[in-house]
Amino acid sequence: xxxxxxxxxxxxxxxxxxxxxxxxxxxxxxxxxxxxxxxxxxxxxxxxxxxxxxxxxxxxxxxxxxxxxxxxxxxxxxxxxxxxxxxxxxxxxxxxxxxxxxxxxxxxxxxxxxxxxxxxxxxxxxxxxxxxxxxxxxxxxxxxxxxxxxxxxxxxxxxxxxxxxxxxxxxxxxxxxxxxxxxxxxxxxxxxxxxxxxxxxxxxxxxxxxxxxxxxxxxxxxxxxxxxxxxxxxxxxxxxxxxxxxxxxxxxxxxxxxxxxxxxxxxxxxxxxxxxxxxxxxxxxxxxxxxxxxxxxxxxxxxxxxxxxxxxxxxxxxxxxxxxxxxxxxxxxxxxxxxxxxxxxxxxxxxxxxxxxxxxxxxxxxxxxxxxxxxxxxxxxxxxxxxxxxxxxxxxxxxxxxxxxxxxxxxxxxxxxxxxxxxxxxxxxxxxxxxxxxxxxxxxxxxxxxxxxxxxxxxxxxxxxxxxxxxxxxxxxxxxxxxxxxxxxx
Amino acid sequence: xxxxxxxxxxxxxxxxxxxxxxxxxxxxxxxxxxxxxxxxxxxxxxxxxxxxxxxxxxxxxxxxxxxxxxxxxxxxxxxxxxxxxxxxxxxxxxxxxxxxxxxxxxxxxxxxxxxxxxxxxxxxxxxxxxxxxxxxxxxxxxxxxxxxxxxxxxxxxxxxxxxxxxxxxxxxxxxxxxxxxxxxxxxxxxxxxxxxxxxxxxxxxxxxxxxxxxxxxxxxxxxxxxxxxxxxxxxxxxxxxxxxxxxxxxxxxxxxxxxxxxxxxxxxxxxxxxxxxxxxxxxxxxxxxxxxxxxxxxxxxxxxxxxxxxxxxxxxxxxxxxxxxxxxxxxxxxxxxxxxxxxxxxxxxxxxxxxxxxxxxxxxxxxxxxx
Numbered sequence: 097x098x099x100x101x102x103x104x105x106x107x108x109x110x111x112x113x114x115x116x117x118x119x120x121x122x123x124x125x126x127x128x129x130x131x132x133x134x135x136x137x138x139x140x141x142x143x144x145x146x147x148x149x150x151x152x153x154x155x156x157x158x159x160x161x162x163x164x165x166x167x168x169x170x171x172x173x174x175x176x177x178x179x180x181x182x183x184x185x186x187x188x189x190x191x192x193x194x195x196x197x198x199x200x201x202x203x204x205x206x207x208x209x210x211x212x213x214x215x216x217x218x219x220x221x222x223x224x225x226x227x228x229x230x231x232x233x234x235x236x237x238x239x240x241x242x243x244x245x246x247x248x249x250x251x252x253x254x255x256x257x258x259x260x261x262x263x264x265x266x267x268x269x270x271x272x273x274x275x276x277x278x279x280x281x282x283x284x285x286x287x288x289x290x291x292x293x294x295x296x297x298x299x300x301x302x303x304x305x306x307x308x309x310x311x312x313x314x315x316x317x318x319x320x321x322x323x324x325x326x327x328x329x330x331x332x333x334x335x336x337x338x339x340x341x342x343x344x345x346x347x348x349x350x351x352x353x354x355x356x357x358x359x360x361x362x363x364x365x366x367x368x369x370x371x372x373x374x375x376x377x378x379x380x381x382x383x384x385x386x387x388x389x390x391x392x393x394x395x396x397x398x399x400x401x402x403x404x405x406x407x408x409x410x411x412x413x414x415x416x417x418x419x420x421x422x423x424x425x426x427x428x429x430x431x432x433x434x435x436x437x438x439x440x441x442x443x444x445x446x447x448x449x450x451x452x453x454x455x456x457x458x459x460x461x462x463x464x465x466x467x468x469x470x471x472x473x474x475x476x477x478x479x480x481x482x483x484x485x486x487x488x489x490x491x492x493x494x495x496x497x498x499x500x501x502x503x504x505x506x507x508x509x510x511x512x513x514x515x516x517x518x519x520x521x522x523x524x525x526x527x528x529x530x531x532x533x534x535x536x537x538x539x540x541x542x543x544x545x546x547x548x549x550x551x552x553x554x555x556x557x558x559x560x561x562x563x564x565x566x567x568x569x570x571x572x573x574x575x576x577x578x579x580x581x582x583x584x585x586x
Numbered sequence: 587x588x589x590x591x592x593x594x595x596x597x598x599x600x601x602x603x604x605x606x607x608x609x610x611x612x613x614x615x616x617x618x619x620x621x622x623x624x625x626x627x628x629x630x631x632x633x634x635x636x637x638x639x640x641x642x643x644x645x646x647x648x649x650x651x652x653x654x655x656x657x658x659x660x661x662x663x664x665x666x667x668x669x670x671x672x673x674x675x676x677x678x679x680x681x682x683x684x685x686x687x688x689x690x691x692x693x694x695x696x697x698x699x700x701x702x703x704x705x706x707x708x709x710x711x712x713x714x715x716x717x718x719x720x721x722x723x724x725x726x727x728x729x730x731x732x733x734x735x736x737x738x739x740x741x742x743x744x745x746x747x748x749x750x751x752x753x754x755x756x757x758x759x760x761x762x763x764x765x766x767x768x769x770x771x772x773x774x775x776x777x778x779x780x781x782x783x784x785x786x787x788x789x790x791x792x793x794x795x796x797x798x799x800x801x802x803x804x805x806x807x808x809x810x811x812x813x814x815x816x817x818x819x820x821x822x823x824x825x826x827x828x829x830x831x832x833x834x835x836x837x838x839x840x841x842x843x844x845x846x847x848x849x850x851x852x853x854x855x856x857x858x859x860x861x862x863x864x865x866x867x868x869x870x871x872x873x874x875x876x877x878x879x880x881x882x883x884x885x886x887x888x889x890x891x892x893x894x895x896x897x898x899x900x901x902x903x904x905x906x907x908x909x910x911x912x913x914x915x916x917x918x919x920x921x922x923x924x925x926x927x928x929x930x931x932x933x934x935x936x937x938x939x940x941x942x943x944x945x946x947x948x949x950x951x952x953x954x955x956x957x
Contacts, residue, residue, distance in 0.1 A: 406827075409828050410828075417826055422823070426815075426823045428819045428820075437816065438828060449808050449810060451807050451809060451811075453807060480600070
């Protein structure tokens with residue numbers, strides 16, 4: 097597949113250069129070429145005016161290019177210094193770690209990246225791990241530092257800290273390439289921005305001379321409505337009631353610690369929080385995939401605590417899972433087969449022990465048209481679909497059964513602007529029809545835009561619930577970081 | 587995409603059927619070529635060897651009958667295994683399940699006072715239930731206690747082998763067998779008819795083909811088949827969809843074991859007419875059926891044809907023994923080579939090789955632009 101089509105990108109010393117584009121626009125591919133992970137089919141790379149061949153990350157490092165991947169490449173049981181030393185050339189034979197630690201402290205100081213070189217990586221938060229990755233690159237003498245979606249794992253405060261570091265690096269004459277699809281971050285930290293769309297560079301503009309609307313236009317090629325219209329919340333019956341819920345994670349530790357929540361019909365309750373604070377376990381416990389150790393889950397007036405996933409689904413709970421590819425679909429099976437997953441055992445799709453293939457096909461045609469799923473055929477395996485279309489497939493399936501409660505985990509994560517907008521419309525549409533929605537997302541902007549009320553989760557507990565109208569970003573950020581806690585509401 | 591000389595090599599996500607068949611056929615051919623080296627090493631000209639095999643198998647009416655007779659147990663075991671394999675349940679226990687069927691059928695044949703055709707019907711029914719029960723055990727162990735099914739199914743083969751040995755040396759030792767380790771002969775009503783002029787017990791053939799069609803329908807058109815496919819492709823998605831893993835695996839293994847057991851019923855009721863040493867009843871059909879199902883890529887209908895291929899190899903083994911005076915065990919070498927090359931060729935199906943267009947510019951060393 098052609099991922100980069102005649103792209104020209106020029107970086108200047110001492111700038112923060114944002115690479116903006118939807119998912120699948122080719123941003124990461126371009127940077128992987130620069131970092132020597134992929135080879136270009138044609139074209140050339142000039143560093144300080146010199147044509148350069150980059151065959152491997154080792155070449156890239158030798159030319160002063162460093163990269164911090166979206167998913168960190170760290171050895172968890174090792175210390176920070178050991179991780180930095182890994183693969184390093186020319187370390188002294190005696191006490192190498194001591195030398196590395198000393199230089200690390202120096203770099204930490206200089207760039208404002210506080211990390212204890214002696215602590216082990218698994219003890220660190222995501223933000224600290226990211227600092228280790230940045231230090232690793234700087235230690236190797238990176239002049240050009242590529243950051244792939246660096247804020248996706250950070251709290252707002254941590255992101256602000258990161259931006260300060262970037263400014264300091266800029267002042268030292270480094271080039272920072274900042275890959276993102278969030279417009280706000282571009283406006284905040286970048287000097288210039290190159291927008292990519294479908295593998296092409298649409299244009300490079302100075303941030304000072306542009307605004308969000310123009311960038312969004314360049315990114316999707318048309319105007320995007322930002323604020324989705326949100327009507328007035330009409331609290332009716334309870335769609336979901338969670339009382340003092342406790343559950344353990346896969347490692348046997350308490351991940352959900354006494355959570356109580358209430359979602360009305362026709363209401364969207366957003367759960368904000370940095371990933372890994374028990375959101376996944378909460379969702380799984382509600383949807384019947386994980387055992388509740390204590391507490392109660394009442395869905396649409398029925399007590400479903402520790403009932404099977406099928407029982408929960410049959411009551412009318414739609415679940416848009418976090419891991420789309422692993423859980424949400426069966427990649428090797430046809431789109432039409434995937435569309436009846438969860439409902440295959442009920443009419444009209446089955447009749448006694450048999451499947452009614454004609455109904456399955458009819459429903460597939462309906463869904464593909466109705467939800468605008470781009471697929472070569474209804475019989476094509478679902479793994480051929482793009483991320484956005486897979487999510488549309490899941491939505492078509494989950495929303496088709498007239499659910500009373502939608503549990504959506506990171507429903508727009510990794511989707512492009514167009515698909516994101518569609519997914520949000522469907523959630524709001526459900527809300528209009530009187531469906532209760534529990535929305536778990538790391539994207540604060542999304543939570544703020546869609547929710548009627550916002551609950552913040554930290555280390556398995558709800559730090560507070562605020563009406564979206566009164567919420568401010570800073571307060572929510574503090575709760576996400578566990579710095580503030582509101583008195584529990586009735 | 588990668589360029590090798592004048593060729594372009596591309597990766598594809600789903601191999602088309604033509605590639606699957608082509609590559610599989612290629613693997614079988616290469617296996618036969620390598621086997622030719624063994625003939626040569628034995629001092630037999632490979633040409634003459636293959637010519638003799640062709641004459642003794644596909645080249646004569648008797649040969650074809652022999653292929654068919656050898657294929658019967660392979661069809662039933664192979665079709666059963668496709669069902670388990672589609673659920674990604676690695677049933678290595680068809681051998682034991684086959685023997686379970688043979689034991690149950692013998693019990694009915696020797697001790698149940700049933701009239702005429704009812705006796706055979708009861709033998710098949712009892713065999714199916716016994717094999718199914720034998721197959722369910724590893725399914726339960728896996729679902730409840732996370733016991734690896736490769737180990738449990740394999741080990742249960744040995745348990746069943748020794749049960750058969752014990753029966754023919756102990757309680758079922760035939761009074762008329764002069765101290766040899768056989769059960770008594772079955773009554774005439776418990777013997778399957780042959781196609782005239784051959785030793786092909788045709789009712790087993792009918793059951794085998796019917797089973798292949800039935801399993802194909804189960805997989806494509808029933809709730810159970812759908813759930814088996816979901817469990818096989820993604821246990822996480824199955825869990826998410828509320829599919830009961832234990833129930834699905836238990837059903838798949840009940841049917842898989844039951845079908846293998848029908849093969850065992852066929853062997854004792856159609857060939858031996860008594861229970862005898864496990865190595866004589868089965869000759870490793872249960873293990874060969876693994877290759878049959880693998881080569882059929884999980885398609886029960888294709889398993890009928892791949893079973894015929896391995897029936898041919900077994901029949902060839904007889905020819906090799908008689909005409910070329912080489913050991914019958916050479917068939918095991920054949921089977922091993924074929925399985926080896928089949929698995930080895932798997933990844934080839936995912937590559938498409940074609941001539942590079944003339945106009946395309948040479949752009950440095952083999953580069954990859956995949957994402």
